[in-house]
Amino acid sequence: MPENEVLRVEGLRVYYHTQAGPVKAVDGVSFALQPGERFGLVGESGSGKSTIALSLLRLIKPPGRIEDGRVALAGIDLLELDDEAMRRTRLAKISLVAQGAMNSLNPVKRIREQIALGLRDHGAALHDRAFDRFLTELLEKVGLGRNVADMYPHELSGGMKQRVCIAIAISLQPQVIVADEPTSALDVVVQWQVIDTLRQVQAELGAAVIQIGHDMGLMAHSVDRIGVMYAGKLVEVARVRALFSRPLHPYTQLLIASLPSLEGKGDLQAIGGSPPSLLNPPAGCPFHPRCPYVMDRCKVVMPPLREIQPGHLAACHLYEAI
Amino acid sequence: MTALLEAQHVSKVFGAGLVQKTETVALQDFSFTISGETPSVTAIVGESGSGKTTLVRLLLGLTAPTTGEVLYRGKDLRQLSSQERRSYLGDVQAIFQDPFEVFNPFYKVDHVLESPIRNFGLAKSKQARRALMVEALSAVGLQATETLGRFPHQLSGGQRQRIMVARALLLRPRLIIADEPVSMVDASLRATILNSLLKLNREFGISLIYITHDLTTAYQISEDIIVLYRGAMAEAGNIQLVVRQPEHPYTRLLVGSIPLPDPDEPWQGERALGQPATDLQPAGDSYCAFHRRCPYAMPICVEEAPPLFRTAPHRVSACYLYREAPTVASDHIDEIFGSARREQTATIPIAESDRVMG
Numbered sequence: 121m122p123e124n125e126v127l128r129v130e131g132l133r134v135y136y137h138t139q140a141g142p143v144k145a146v147d148g149v150s151f152a153l154q155p156g157e158r159f160g161l162v163g164e165s166g167s168g169k170s171t172i173a174l175s176l177l178r179l180i181k182p183p184g185r186i187e188d189g190r191v192a193l194a195g196i197d198l199l200e201l202d203d204e205a206m207r208r209t210r211l212a213k214i215s216l217v218a219q220g221a222m223n224s225l226n227p228v229k230r231i232r233e234q235i236a237l238g239l240r241d242h243g244a245a246l247h248d249r250a251f252d253r254f255l256t257e258l259l260e261k262v263g264l265g266r267n268v269a270d271m272y273p274h275e276l277s278g279g280m281k282q283r284v285c286i287a288i289a290i291s292l293q294p295q296v297i298v299a300d301e302p303t304s305a306l307d308v309v310v311q312w313q314v315i316d317t318l319r320q321v322q323a324e325l326g327a328a329v330i331q332i333g334h335d336m337g338l339m340a341h342s343v344d345r346i347g348v349m350y351a352g353k354l355v356e357v358a359r360v361r362a363l364f365s366r367p368l369h370p371y372t373q374l375l376i377a378s379l380p381s382l383e384g385k386g387d388l389q390a391i392g393g394s395p396p397s398l399l400n401p402p403a404g405c406p407f408h409p410r411c412p413y414v415m416d417r418c419k420v421v422m423p424p425l426r427e428i429q430p431g432h433l434a435a436c437h438l439y440e441a442i
Numbered sequence: 443m444t445a446l447l448e449a450q451h452v453s454k455v456f457g458a459g460l461v462q463k464t465e466t467v468a469l470q471d472f473s474f475t476i477s478g479e480t481p482s483v484t485a486i487v488g489e490s491g492s493g494k495t496t497l498v499r500l501l502l503g504l505t506a507p508t509t510g511e512v513l514y515r516g517k518d519l520r521q522l523s524s525q526e527r528r529s530y531l532g533d534v535q536a537i538f539q540d541p542f543e544v545f546n547p548f549y550k551v552d553h554v555l556e557s558p559i560r561n562f563g564l565a566k567s568k569q570a571r572r573a574l575m576v577e578a579l580s581a582v583g584l585q586a587t588e589t590l591g592r593f594p595h596q597l598s599g600g601q602r603q604r605i606m607v608a609r610a611l612l613l614r615p616r617l618i619i620a621d622e623p624v625s626m627v628d629a630s631l632r633a634t635i636l637n638s639l640l641k642l643n644r645e646f647g648i649s650l651i652y653i654t655h656d657l658t659t660a661y662q663i664s665e666d667i668i669v670l671y672r673g674a675m676a677e678a679g680n681i682q683l684v685v686r687q688p689e690h691p692y693t694r695l696l697v698g699s700i701p702l703p704d705p706d707e708p709w710q711g712e713r714a715l716g717q718p719a720t721d722l723q724p725a726g727d728s729y730c731a732f733h734r735r736c737p738y739a740m741p742i743c744v745e746e747a748p749p750l751f752r753t754a755p756h757r758v759s760a761c762y763l764y765r766e767a768p769t770v771a772s773d774h775i776d777e778i779f780g781s782a783r784r785e786q787t788a789t790i791p792i793a794e795s796d797r798v799m800g
Contacts, residue, residue, distance in 0.1 A: 164628035165599070278490075307489035307655065308699045312711025334629060337658075337701035341709040360705045378633045379703040380658040382685060388633035388662055394598045395628065 126295050126328050127153040127176075127214075132189035134171050134180060143398045145171040145184070147352035150425070153296065153328040158319075160339040160360075161332045163349030164395055169332045170219060172349075173300040176330070177216050178206050194295060211238050215289040217299040217318075219332075222281035225273040231284055232269040238291055261324065262287045262317050279310035283317055290321050297322060300332045315342045336379055340364055348372050351396045351406035354425055358432040368434035371407045405437070413438055444516035446478025446616050446649075447501060447534060450773060452510035454496050454673075468496040469673045471510070473773040478533075478616045481647040482780060483640070485660035485681060487696075488670035494653050497670075498621045501651070502536055532562060535610035537639075539622040541602035545594035551605055552590050555579075558612050578608040581645075582638040600631030607638050614646065621653045636663050657700055661685045666779045669693050672731035675750065675772075679757025680781045689759040691715060691736045730761070738763055756781035 134146040146168040153159050163169045174180050176191055178198060191198045193214055198206060210216075218224060226234055232255060239246065246254055256266040262283040273281055282302060289297055302318060303311040319342065322329045331343055339346055339360070346363050348356040348371065356369040367373045374391045393410035396402055402409055408418040417437050425435040428442050454469045472493075476482065488494045499505040500512055503519040512519045514530045522530060538544060545554060555575045558564070565571035576586040582604040594602060603623060610618050620639060624632040640663050642648045654660050660667060660681065667681040669690065677690040688694045698710035716737040724733075724744040731747075733739040742762050750758040751767040756778050758770055770777070 164630060308657075309489065309695060309711065312699045312701075312709065316711060335701070336629065337703040340703050340705045340707075341701045364703065364705055375630055376703060378630055380633075380636075380656075380662040381702060381704075382658060382661055382697075382700070385662055385682070388636055390633035390637055391630040392634075394601060395630075 124154050125152045126155045126157075126194060127330075128190070128192045129172075129176070130190040130192070132172065132175060132191065133187040134168070134175050135185060135187050137183040137185065138399070140399055144352050144401065145398060146175065149189075149349075149352075149354050151347055151354065151357060153330065155295070155328055156323070156326045157345065158322065158329045158331060158343040160343035160346040161330060161349060162334060162336060162339055162346060164334060166351075166395060166398060167349040168352040168398075169334075169349050170300055173216065173218075173298050173330070173332050176296075176298055177210055177214060179216070208242065211289075211294065212242050212292040213294050214296040214298065215292070215294040217282075217285050217289045217297065217302050219300040219304065221285035221300075221302075222273075222278055225281060225284065227273050230270055230272055231276075234284075235269075235288055235291055238288055242292055244292065258287050258291060261290070261321050263313070277310070278306050279313055282306065282314050286314075286318055286321060290325055290327070293325055294327055296328045296330065298330045298332070301334075302331065303338065304333070311338070318342075336376065348375075351401055352398060353406065353422075353435065354433075355407065355436070356432075356434045357425070358434075362429070362432050366429075366432075368428055368432065368439065369407075369436050370411050370413055370438070374410075374412075405435070445475045445513070446515065447476045448513040448516075449474045449497075449501065450511050450513060452500055452507045452512060454493075454500060454505070455508045467673050469493040469500070469507075471772055472497065472673075472675070473510075473775055474668070475776045476617055476649050476651070477776075478649060480780065481643050481649050482666065483643055483650045483652065483664045484779065485652045485654060485664035485667045486670060487654055487657055487660050487667060489655055489696075491672065492670040493673040494655075494670055495621070496673075498536070498619060498653055501619055502534070503530070528562075532613050533616045535613060535615040535618050537603075537606050537610055537618060537620040537623045540626055541599050541606060542594075542626070544606060545602060547594055549593075550590075551592055551594055551597065551602075554605065554609050555590075555612065558609060562613060564612065574612060575608075578611045579605070581611055581641065582608045583634060584608065598631065599627045600634060603627055603631075603635050604638055607635065607642070611642055611646065611648075615648060617649045617651065618642065619651045619653070622655070623652075624659060625654070625656065632659065639663065657685060657696060658702075666781075669696070674731060674747070675758070675760055675775075676732065677757070677759045677761075678750075678775065679754070679778050683754065683757050689753060689757070689764060690732075690761045691738055691763075692732045695735070750775065752778065 130150045132146055132149045135142040135144050161169045175186055180186055186199060255269050259266055259268055264283055303314050333339060345359050347354050350371050356372050367376055377389045378391055380388060391410060396406045404420045405418045405422055408414045415437060423435045423437045425433050428434050428439045450473055452472045456466045456468055457464055486494055500507055506520055559571050559574055565574055579586050579589060584604055624635050627635060636659060639650060643650050652660060652664055664681050667684050668678040669676045671692050677684055677693045685697060688697050695715050701709050718735055718737055722733055722739055722744045728747045730743040733743040740762060748760045748762050749769040750760050751764040752758050752770045753764045753767045758778055
């Protein structure tokens with residue numbers, strides 16, 4: 121494993137076993153993260169992005185199962201660890217700000233106790249004085265006053281609750297923070313505050329962030345590199361500027377073109393067709409039924425994700441000659 | 443000529459009951475008219491707590507105003523006879539946010555289309571009923587063979603939401619109130635739904651009230667906009683003017699907070715505004731709701747809530763920064779709307795200074 125990688129995911133496959141057959145939610149996904157890097161995973165509902173988030177922390181529950189692959193955190197394959205070792209790794213080395221995390225705070229416990237819980241579970245219990253100091257610093261990092269420590273969740277706004285969740289996620293200084301839709305259900309002004317907070321703590325900590333979401337606009341402003349998911353597969357990976365200025369995969373192109381802007385008004389460009397069924401995905405490239413450039417080969421062979429331009433990967437037959 | 447739907451000085455106050463002692467003003471002195479004659483598209487934009495959901499419920503008669511009234515063809519919604527109530531339902535249709543919850547999972551999707559046809563006696567025979575359904579579906583870009591006879595779970599969120607648009611169309615209403623119709627739908631399908639709504643407006647002359655928190659989609663489909671902040675109009679008028687050259691500090695904050703899908707565009711957020719001015723304390727009950735967050739707050743802002751200042755023929759701002767401009771009574775607000783229909787406004791450039799302020 122190269123020195124400059126903190127996380128490497130290889131050939132990850134996660135299936136949900138239903139009565140109708142296996143749903144291939146994540147089907148052979150590979151990517152790597154450098155320390156301190158912010159990586160965005162975008163995709164529509166059902167594209168497998170949240171399943172990746174949960175798999176990285178081994179939180180997939182039946183009927184879901186990690187079928188295959190490697191999740192190497194600083195060289196250690198998390199999928200090989202026993203349950204106790206994995207429990208110690210969570211929060212301490214890789215933490216999760218889950219989707220709707222702000223609603224996962226315990227309504228009858230003060231924020232102080234909820235932060236202490238994680239520390240205690242990891243054997244990092246501090247004495248009262250030291251804990252007070254730690255708490256003040258931690259809350260300050262996420263832009264909250266120390267008075268928040270003695271409040272209950274219902275006394276906080278959505279944005280403040282989400283910042284508490286970020287505080288918990290960074291309390292043990294992990295190397296990787298996985299943030300699954302960290303701002304969904306927040307107002308646009310608050311959204312900016314939360315992303316700004318996440319960005320600051322991540323930079324201070326030097327932690328890598330995997331930010332998962334569906335809002336391309338938000339991604340454009342909050343990550344360094346983006347991976348685009350479609351039907352359980354990564355179809356394009358590129359640095360943000362390259363992805364927005366020269367998207368390669370037709371899905372990415374159409375997705376970006378369909379975003380409403382404040383430029384010219386007029387008919388919005390729509391992507392035809394419907395998202396694929398994961399139970400019964402189309403053969404070949406999963407995007408082929410909606411793709412304007414579809415060729416015969418696309419209906420049979422899934423193109424591999426490969427480097428088309430330096431640092432710019434795409435899974436599309438259009439670039440086979442390159 | 444009486445207007446199709448009219449809100450007159452409507453206020454809605456919640457609370458002050460047994461449990462909660464404090465009152466919450468969800469909507470304050472709101473007036474607005476949909477004439478029903480010229481098809482319009484009006485966006486009502488606000489964040490959570492702005493009163494937009496309350497407004498929808500008031501316009502649909504699902505809740506009664508505390509003061510003021512909502513009139514359908516000149517008659518208070520609460521006093522409609524059953525005959526008038528039917529006519530109201532035929533004229534005013536709604537599309538809601540969640541395309542998953544409005545379907546009964548045990549019925550095929552045909553059911554949601556058949557019920558209005560049956561309830562309003564739109565078709566005499568089975569064939570006529572089917573023809574109506576096929577026609578409505580094709581108007582929203584769906585094929586009957588791909589949708590009819592299926593169960594809701596077999597369709598995507600986008601397809602379900604378009605079926606709701608088709609259902610609203612069946613009755614050929616004069617007005618559709620769409621409450622966040624695309625916020626739960628994937629990005630790649632949003633454009634399709636918004637386009638089908640626009641098509642109803644253009645081809646069938648149906649007026650739209652588009653309620654959303656998303657300024658970008660509002661900008662794309664609407665002609666006029668009302669920006670709500672804590673239950674009151676902050677700014678309103680021609681959408682190109684308001685969004686591209688926002689006046690009210692709150693609108694500036696909103697526009698600056700949109701993460702545009704272009705990494706080279708600045709994303710200002712709160713920095714778009716700067717620090718709030720001072721610790722002004724309101725003397726009484728009437729004050730500008732935005733003063734605590736406003737860098738331009740002045741003593742007058744906490745003395746009395748600002749009226750609507752008509753800063754241009756087709757826009758108003760409830761902000762004392764524009765107190766030189768003449769005021770408009772809230773029930774004359776309609777004079778500023780409809781400019782996009784009356785005269786073709788040229789594309790207005792984005793005011794650079796507003797997006798890159800502070």
